[in-house]
Amino acid sequence: MFFNMAKTGNYAQAEEVISSKAKGLAGSVRSGDLSDEKVDAYKASFATVPQYVSSRNMGTGIQVLYRTVSDETATFLVGKEGTDFVIKEFKLTAGKGH
Secondary structure, three states, X not given: XXXXXXHHOXXXXXXXXXXXXXXXXHHHHHHOOOOHHHXXXXXXHOOOOOEEEXXXXXXXXEEEEXXXXXXXXXEEEEEEEOOEEEEEEEEEEOOOOO
């Protein structure tokens, strides 16, 4: 669901997939505090579904890495809240060629 939101720029359902405790970029996405420039940048980065790279267990959840069409690394920390898995953290870093 997150990838579709990023692709379209419509984050109306962000509260369903991002933790209410999220801070940083994930918190900004959830609260709708993204600039128009960031929304447009994410539309470009997530124009196609990113390629899965890896995942590993962390103390507070599972870290999942994807490679975007823009050669960026999208890193998600996903954890369980109640009965649902939600995004706790999200980072987008430039690829090595940037």
